[in-house]
Amino acid sequence: MTEKKKAGFRIQDMTDTNLLLAITIIVFFLMYIGAMVFQGKGFLKAQTFFNILNANASLIITACGMSLVMITGGIDISVGGVAALVSMCCAVYLDFKGGNVFGAVLISLGIGLAFGIVQGLLVAYLDIQPFIVSLAGMFFARGMTTIVNTAPFNVANEEFIAVKETRITVPGFGTVNKLGKYVPAYVEIGVIVALLVVIILFCLLRWSRLGRGFYAVGGNSQSALMLGINVRRTRFLSHLICSLLAGIGGFVYFLHVGSGSASHAMGMEMNAIASSIIGGTMLTGGVGNIIGTFFGVLSLSTIQNIVSSAGLDQAWWTGITIAAMLCIFLIVQSVVMARKKKALK
């Protein structure tokens, strides 16, 4: 511990993961504060933030799984398809077969596990490219969704509607609406699930032996092997957890929209990848953080919110802004990393 170290800029003392995490969190807060200052109104209300959480609980869950796979050096683009399949199967089970919500949860977990086991085995033990495996998985899931039921429909199962409508009020954040009535702020059940997933995965990655294994395998699988880590098993587990989370995410999505449709969760895998990248996970593996992914999802949907409430009415504006955002993140990431490497030399 020297004076010199304290005074100077010591970016190189941070790990890559923490550095990228810091960038994500700062940008998110700057953006949100910017929205509050420039647009006011909706953004000044806590419920706007909670609505972002409500609408994106499923994306948070799937993006967490995605980050895990990406940290291990893989990718899984089947998550959107799995989510759609889960929502359709649950919808059919609840509406046509008169099932209960508990059964629907089991179905979701079952579908997630099945996809996880098959894809994990193919990737880890047969050494097939994860992109190819999950591409096949995506087509399979989307196709199966249409086979289960072609037409989109809304679920009328009463027990399910009751769970769907359950609102957990957040004390102290309500607002008085223009009729002078106090409306408490609320989140849906899915948000609680999402937060639990974030916390559990964060702890797993941070403090468990397995968690460090994911980073090691993604960073350099040869070294990981030499360190005595079971590389195949670690890869397998990362895909298993990711698909399982896609199943849970699919159920949460279903809980939010209350309908089954083959076009559900279209492009969710891409949003999950984008969120992970914004959150500081690198496609090359070994770097990433679940908290970052959480903020990545929030950033992504905050942009969407800003674009629409600014009155930029065309749908493509959102796409363009997100693309610009991604570019900026990637540039910032690589600039910061380059500076750090330079400083280390």
Place this chain on the structure above:
Amino acid sequence: MTVKTRVSQLIAAVSMLMLLTACAVSGTEGQVSSDPATETEEAVASDDKLIEVGFSQLGAESDWRSAHTESMKSQLTEDKGFRLLFEDAQQKQANQIMAIRTFIQQEVDYIVLAPVTETGWETVLSEAKEAGIPVILVDRMVDVEDDSLFTCWVGSDFKMEGMKATEWLYQYTRSAGIAPEELHIVNIQGTIGSSAQIGRSQGLREACENKGWDLMQEISGEFTQTRGREVMSSMLKLYSNLNVVYCENDNEALGAIEAIEAAGKKPGMDIRNGEIMVLSFDGMNPEALQYCAEGKIACIAECNPDHGKRIATLIHSLENGEQVEKYSYISEEIYSGSRDVTQLVLKGRSYPVTFLDSSEEGKVDFVTGD
């Protein structure tokens, strides 16, 4: 390394990063907030008390839908005292629900919803009701038990459109002295199951039954020009006595005319002398309007996408505390290139026929008959 120094280093790094990212962020913010149009909008909004309207459109799948969106945008402008927030849901109900929730948080004055499906709206509409924001439905309906969840509905009456076209045909043939048995009709239907197809086909079937016309066949042309042409050429081969074709939109009519001309026949109103009469719907395609003025299309029953004006009027009435009708049909014209029929009377209401004048080349004049 102590915790304290680590924290101070972190802070140093963070502040440095803030500088680094500041320009990056202002880049994105720049697109959104310092857009001059947006700023002036906000300035006006706080000055003149514009009425804020949130419009959730279901998508942009057809020409009609785009015209519908355009109508809303051109009518709910700042000059007219509105500030429109537009959301394109890209055919997803989840997006529409999110959009409505955003509108509620923004405390807009009115929400206009063109719903993608009929079911699943109870929750979000009750949220709007709780927030005291009136919801106006356009185009399609929602299926809710409590109809106080929305203030009113505005849309087209497709069956009425069919009735107008057939009533025009009835009046025209009567004045020309053509007996009902002489009419041999084929119907080129729209996409089966769409509300426009159902209403328009129903209008024709009822008329054929009541008036004693010969409805030879109904077959779908899927609302496209290509299918319209294919269907029409096979119909022409099948039925030599065919003299009226009822096309459920303009694109099909254009296709049918191509087929008629390719078969060496003439589209027109003089069916006694072997011409084939074309009836059509929508009245949005400029080519179809031109054909109508020239007489190639005998008459077009308009399907008006121009909901914007009605919505603007409705909102003004609601602002003044007036009662508005719960269900209102948009007023729709009927166009023809013939002056023989000037007015139709249906269900006790009279509808003037708009005469399309083709005197000037390439320009269609609208002359309202009385």
